[in-house]
Amino acid sequence: MKMFRIIGRSIRDAFKSVFRNFSLSMASILCATITLLVVGISLIIAGNIDNATKSLEKELNIVVYLDKSATEYDAMELKSKIEAIANVEKVEYKSKESWKSEMSEYNPSFGTVFENYEDNPLLDSFVVTVNNSKSLDKVTKQIRELELIESANYGEDTVNTMVSVFDVVKKTTIVVLIALIFVTAFLISNTIKLTIYSRRSEIEIMRLVGGSNAAIKLPFVFEGFVIGLLGSIIPIIVIVYGYIIAFERLDGHIITDIIKLISPYNFVFIIAGIIALLGALIGMFGSLRAVRKYLKV
Amino acid sequence: MKFIELKNVNKTYSTGVTALADLSVEIEKGEFVFVIGHTASGKSTFIKMLYREEKPTKGSVIVGGVNVAKLRNRKVYKLRRKIGVVFQDFKLLPKLTVYENVAFALECLGLKAKDIKPKVMKAIEIVGLKEKTRSFPHQLSGGEQQRVCIARAIVNEPKLLICDEPTGNLDPETSKEIMKVISNINKDLKTTVIMATHDKEIVNRMKKRVLLIEHGVLTGDYLKGSYKSHENV
Numbered sequence: 001m002k003m004f005r006i007i008g009r010s011i012r013d014a015f016k017s018v019f020r021n022f023s024l025s026m027a028s029i030l031c032a033t034i035t036l037l038v039v040g041i042s043l044i045i046a047g048n049i050d051n052a053t054k055s056l057e058k059e060l061n062i063v064v065y066l067d068k069s070a071t072e073y074d075a076m077e078l079k080s081k082i083e084a085i086a087n088v089e090k091v092e093y094k095s096k097e098s099w100k101s102e103m104s105e106y107n108p109s110f111g112t113v114f115e116n117y118e119d120n121p122l123l124d125s126f127v128v129t130v131n132n133s134k135s136l137d138k139v140t141k142q143i144r145e146l147e148l149i150e151s152a153n154y155g156e157d158t159v160n161t162m163v164s165v166f167d168v169v170k171k172t173t174i175v176v177l178i179a180l181i182f183v184t185a186f187l188i189s190n191t192i193k194l195t196i197y198s199r200r201s202e203i204e205i206m207r208l209v210g211g212s213n214a215a216i217k218l219p220f221v222f223e224g225f226v227i228g229l230l231g232s233i234i235p236i237i238v239i240v241y242g243y244i245i246a247f248e249r250l251d252g253h254i255i256t257d258i259i260k261l262i263s264p265y266n267f268v269f270i271i272a273g274i275i276a277l278l279g280a281l282i283g284m285f286g287s288l289r290a291v292r293k294y295l296k297v
Numbered sequence: 298m299k300f301i302e303l304k305n306v307n308k309t310y311s312t313g314v315t316a317l318a319d320l321s322v323e324i325e326k327g328e329f330v331f332v333i334g335h336t337a338s339g340k341s342t343f344i345k346m347l348y349r350e351e352k353p354t355k356g357s358v359i360v361g362g363v364n365v366a367k368l369r370n371r372k373v374y375k376l377r378r379k380i381g382v383v384f385q386d387f388k389l390l391p392k393l394t395v396y397e398n399v400a401f402a403l404e405c406l407g408l409k410a411k412d413i414k415p416k417v418m419k420a421i422e423i424v425g426l427k428e429k430t431r432s433f434p435h436q437l438s439g440g441e442q443q444r445v446c447i448a449r450a451i452v453n454e455p456k457l458l459i460c461d462e463p464t465g466n467l468d469p470e471t472s473k474e475i476m477k478v479i480s481n482i483n484k485d486l487k488t489t490v491i492m493a494t495h496d497k498e499i500v501n502r503m504k505k506r507v508l509l510i511e512h513g514v515l516t517g518d519y520l521k522g523s524y525k526s527h528e529n530v
Contacts, residue, residue: 002407009404020392205388208348209449210378211405213371 006215014222018230024195025227031191032231032279035184040239040275042180046173047267052259053166059258060159062128062140065150074148075124082128085142087135096122123150133163181278188231188279189286192224196290203294213295220287228283229276236272243268299359300326300456300489301347306356308342308513316342317353318513324491326456329483329505332493333524339513340493344461347491348380349373361456378406381450381488383479385462387442389434389449395421396430399448406453420452424478440471444478451482458482460492464499472496476503497524 018025064082066075075093082091099122104111114120130139136154143152196203206216244264253260301324308317316339324330334340345351346358349365358365361379368376389398399420403413421427424444434442443463450458460479464472476499483490494500500507500523507522508515 005409006407009407201388202390205390205401206405207374208377208382208388209402209405210374210376210380210453212374215405215407 003214006218010215010218010222013219014226017219017223018226021195021199024198025223028188028191028195028227028283029231032188032228032283033234035187036232036275036279037235037238039177039180039184039278040235040271042177043271043274044239044243046177047271048254048262049169049173051262053170055260056258057133057163057166058129060130060133060136060154060163062126062130062136062143062152062154064126064128064143064152065123066125067148067150068123070124070148072124078146078148079126081146082126082143085139087130087132087139088128089131090129092127092129094125094127096120096124099123099125128152133159133166136163184278185282185286188228188282189289192227192283192286193290193293195227196220196287196294200294203291207295216295217288217291220291221284224283224285224287225280226283228279228281228286231283232276232279235275239275240268240272243271299323300328300361301491302357302359303343303346304357304359306346306353306358308339308346308351309354316513317346317510320356320510320513320515322508322515322518324489327483327487327489329480329490329503330492331500331503331505331507331522332491332510333495333500333507334510338510340510341461342513343510344459344491344493347457347459348382349376378453379456381447381453381455381458383443383446383450383458383460383463385465387434387446387466389442389445391434394431394433395426395437395445395448398434398445399452402449402452416452416454417448420448423451423482424448438471439467440474443467443471443475447475447478447482451486451488454486456489458488458490460490460494462493462495464494464496469498472499500524 066078070078072095075095079091079093082088097120100114100120103122104114128139128143130136136159137156140152140154143149203216247261247264250261252263301322303320303322306317306320307315309315320339320343332340332343342351346353346365347360349368353366356366360376363376365376390401393401396417399417400413403416408416418427418430421430424447426441426444426448429437429441434445437445443466447463458479463479464475467475479490479492480503482488504521504523507517507519509517509519509522
């Protein structure tokens with residue numbers, strides 16, 4: 001019961017003191033606003049980079065041509081063999097006949113060329129999709145080992161370079177993001193420390209009149225929470241509306257049609273939630289760190 | 298067992314300065330004791346040890362049956378709840394009113410609001426500030442601010458009232474009034490009072506027990522002492 005009373009009072013005092021020490025609280029709130037805005041924008045960029053690389057990776061696949069002697073029955077058997085290889089997501093069969101009609105449709109001059117042949121000169125094929133671009137090479141090699149395979153290719157060098165570039169880009173975004181979150185935590189908690197420094201006499205008096213450590217820490221922890229949360233309001237508004245507007249203006253893609261932006265609904269709200277949570281948590285822990293310094297006991 | 302018992306207490310700071318050397322003293326419940334001595338004589342360290350702001354390097358400090366020297370950091374607050382402290386610089390919270398400053402001590406302890414009010418009003422009445430409950434510290438005179446500090450110190454009805462130069466910032470007339478308040482608390486509430494002071498006039502007039510500390514050593518313990526017996530201090 002006593003603990004609940006202390007918690008209740010701490011929440012009340014937290015709000016009171018944010019407004020009583022308004023100029024100092026404002027400094028902490030502004031610091032949180034600016035840093036969280038930077039973090040939010042970075043989250044948006046990182047999310048989109050991740051999305052773009054993933055969707056580009058999905059476009060990567062292996063084209064397998066079957067030997068001329070392969071029958072339709074062989075093709076079906078090969079299909080199930082390929083499907084059994086690890087990391088293979090999908091195998092699409094495309095017979096030489098469907099290639100022929102597709103090509104003729106695309107350009108009638110192909111049709112004229114094909115008429116000169118007695119047999120269909122094309123080969124039956126599979127388009128193999130893998131679930132992980134890094135396994136392209138391994139899967140291709142395994143397919144080549146199978147019988148009745150004329151060739152299996154995925155664009156080797158270009159694709160390998162692309163995959164490693166994506167890898168570097170993804171890792172860099174994660175490192176930058178983590179570093180940014182640390183910097184934000186450091187900046188916000190230091191500003192809050194300054195706010196609390198000016199109130200160390202309050203902490204000293206609380207200690208001298210016999211306030212338990214928990215009773216002393218709680219109001220400051222809640223205050224940090226409130227400051228962090230207030231600091232996240234502007235970044236959330238800017239990011240939610242900013243992204244929705246940017247998405248509409250850019251028609252959902254950037255630079256080329258291939259690089260698609262993540263659809264704003266859900267995505268911006270998740271980012272908003274992350275920002276609010278980050279602000280509140282950093283505020284709380286920042287305050288706790290600062291109070292501990294003056295608690296001594 | 299005596300209420301306060303210091304046995305062979307030594308205190309050496311990390312800088313190498315020895316503040317107290319082999320100090321032993323006993324104080325009974327309900328006593329009124331002055332602690333006098335030069336600046337840097339060790340009397341502040343002595344006072345701070347009683348409410349565990351400082352820990353002895355050697356020896357034991359027993360307050361109300363508890364060995365303060367061995368008290369864990371986490372438990373210190375329990376000791377402080379039994380002790381009221383009055384400071385030379387009042388240490389009031391500038392943004393709280395008189396009532397709020399006094400109630401603050403009880404709120405820290407997690408008391409119910411309906412229990413807090415009568416206790417606070419009683420403490421404010423004892424120090425004679427009933428008319429100023431809604432004033433802020435900056436609207437009060439030095440003497441009035443010290444009264445608020447005393448009210449805050451006694452609001453939880455402590456067994457021990459520690460006063461560290463309570464009249465140091467006040468004029469002689471106001472000092473007299475403050476001493477009257479503290480003396481009444483000692484008499485009426487049977488609170489043990491230990492007071493560090495430089496104020497010769499007060500010590501001479503009150504004729505209470507006097508402990509003289511010089512260079513960290515207890516050199517005098519006079520039952521009805523005064524500054525006259527050691528004019529050089």
